[in-house]
Amino acid sequence: MENGSGVLDLKEKKSAKKGRVGAQLALSVFLIFHFAMLVVAPKRDSYLGELVSPVLDPYTQFLEILVPWSFFAPEPGPPPVYVEWEILGDEEKLLSRGQIPEYPSPFWNRERQNKRIVFTRFLMGEEKRIDAVMVPYLCKQYPDAVSIRLWRIGHDVPSLTDVREGRRKIGDGEGIERRVAAHGYCEGKR
Numbered sequence: 001m002e003n004g005s006g007v008l009d010l011k012e013k014k015s016a017k018k019g020r021v022g023a024q025l026a027l028s029v030f031l032i033f034h035f036a037m038l039v040v041a042p043k044r045d046s047y048l049g050e051l052v053s054p055v056l057d058p059y060t061q062f063l064e065i066l067v068p069w070s071f072f073a074p075e076p077g078p079p080p081v082y083v084e085w086e087i088l089g090d091e092e093k094l095l096s097r098g099q100i101p102e103y104p105s106p107f108w109n110r111e112r113q114n115k116r117i118v119f120t121r122f123l124m125g126e127e128k129r130i131d132a133v134m135v136p137y138l139c140k141q142y143p144d145a146v147s148i149r150l151w152r153i154g155h156d157v158p159s160l161t162d163v164r165e166g167r168r169k170i171g172d173g174e175g176i177e178r179r180v181a182a183h184g185y186c187e188g189k190r
Helices: 010-043 047-051 053-063 110-124 127-141 160-164
Strands: 081-088 094-100 147-155 176-185
Touching (some): 010 053, 047 053, 081 110, 094 110, 110 127, 127 147, 127 176
Antiparallel strands (some): 081 094, 081 147, 147 176
8 A cells, every 4th residue: 555655565566567467468368369269260170270179169169159151262172062964855765964063164264163063052952942943944955855864962072181191082982972853854745
């Protein structure tokens, strides 16, 4: 407190200063930690994200700040989902085969392929979408078509750890799931 001359004791000044410095240091460390988590959290599946995941996951879940972002890398490998089709004519004669999105990409501009990948993911969202969108579209593209067979193709994307350790490669063809999506008929040709 004050001595007879009205001046604070030197010990109390040092104690107050130490407390302020300690609080400033703790706040600085917390802010650096918080900022680092905000930078790494959107790309949780990256190598750095995997390294700090024991600390990152509980922190982002507690604060509910984890937002799932999706980035398209310059060369991300084959799309993880496809819609494959067969165009059938009279007497179930095969007229054509194809898939969306095409692989390898026929476009020089990656943006056009990215739109097709997003469109395919949209189609895969509900069972009825593929039939409702693709059958009428393909029937218009192929006037001789009588029916269309559609499949949903999903690729298991290897983990970063498997790729890094050489156990798998992106687009290695392992883990493919192929399911019948629809067999629709073109309007007026049944």
